[in-house]
Amino acid sequence: MENDKPTTGQPVIEGIEFVEYATRQPEAFGAVLEAMGFRPVARHRSRNVLLYRQGDVNVIINSDARALAREPGARADVVLKALALRVGDAGEAYRHALECGAHPLTSRAGPMELNIPGIHGPGGAVLFLLDRRAGVPFYWVDFLPLQDADFNVPPVAGVHFFGVVQYILQGETDKWCDFYGQMLGFTRLAEGVHFGVLPRGAIMKSACGGVFMQFVEPPAGSDFVHWQEGFVRVGLGVPDVERAVAELEARGIRFVDASLLGNREMGALTCTLVGGTQFELVHHEV
Known part of the structure; x- marks a missing residue:
């Protein structure tokens, strides 16, 4: 690293x-x-x-x-x-x-x-x-x-910001790593280091260690015409993924079957929500 x-x-x-x-x-x-x-x-x-x-x-x-x-x-x-x-x-x-x-x-x-x-x-x-x-x-x-609003809202299962997944165009990983590195001081993690449920792309970490950016290029052979460049998913850190999933499911949030994504202890992905959005839970201690 x-x-x-x-x-x-x-x-x-x-x-x-x-x-x-x-x-x-x-x-x-x-x-x-x-x-x-x-x-x-x-x-x-x-x-x-x-x-x-x-x-x-x-x-x-x-x-x-x-x-x-x-x-x-x-x-x-x-x-x-x-x-x-x-x-x-x-x-x-x-x-x-x-x-x-x-x-x-x-x-x-x-x-x-x-x-x-x-x-x-x-x-x-x-x-x-x-x-x-x-x-x-x-x-x-x-x-x-808002009337009677309280800014001190307790987080569910220790939820906190982890990072953002960003879709990029074919062959532009180095470009975006340079962008975040030179302008914002992020550093690229070693190849093969991943978090959460998507073991693809490159990951960068902020100097404070609390913000992660994941860059994902379109899969080989995919239809690039329908590949949308931009921010696509927010990663939320939780100290215990299984506990967080259980609490959120009890509140009506459904998750993609863990057998399709690998190790549930590392992360979980919500099913598609309104407008095609998804949130990713990532095992992360504050």
């Missing part, structure tokens, strides 16, 4: 702040999140956007009409559109990304909202960079709490 320390000038990743889904089915997808233990806690000041939360896992549901305007029909129901990484200094991290050739995201901040720096990611997805140097999460600025 390579040295985990970022080189001079690279940002220090401190974890995942939130993931954002765009959807035309906010009620149905929200119901799925609630079955998984999330609770809606706040609404965006100016857009049709809700924040769901459990533990330190924040999921934003964006049903604004513009959110899916450019998505092809096959991806028009629920799309994992954005990943927000928590960094030590968002301004410095953003400037470093631009110096490395990243393409900046045009801000759409409204009155009384934060201007969050972002860069373009795979297949139209977005990477946001946030920090908490003021001790105030951006949700307390851009969002208004």
Whole structure:
């Protein structure tokens, strides 16, 4: 394994702040999140956007009409559109990304909202960079709490963020490893090191050791026309996969048969949910 320390000038990743889904089915997808233990806690000041939360896992549901305007029909129901990484200094991290050739995201901040720096990611997805140097999460600025909402939602079975699976185009593994390595200080794990249920592709780890990115190219001989580049699945870490599966199944979430995926102690995959989404549980201690 390579040295985990970022080189001079690279940002220090401190974890995942939130993931954002765009959807035309906010009620149905929200119901799925609630079955998984999330609770809606706040609404965006100016857009049709809700924040769901459990533990330190924040999921934003964006049903604004513009959110899916450019998505092809096959991806028009629920799309994992954005990943927000928590960094030590968002301004410095953003400037470093631009110096490395990243393409900046045009801000759409409204009155009384934060201007969050972002860069373009795979297949139209977005990477946001946030920090908490003021001790105030951006949700307390851009969002208004729902009536009687409590931000301290207990996590089901110790659920926490683990990482994101990203589908990439044929032959682009090195490109994306360079992207995350140079701009964000991730390091590539040794070949053959895998987590969860998908033993394919390359995996990178943040310097803090708490964020993993898995890059998966299309299978040999597959129809590349229908291969959608972009973020496709969120990985949620749990200390005990079997316990987490049992608790979530009791709440109505179904999982793919363990015999089809290998060692259940390492991970589990939900059955297809609203809009074709899935969540992956990964054995991981905080």
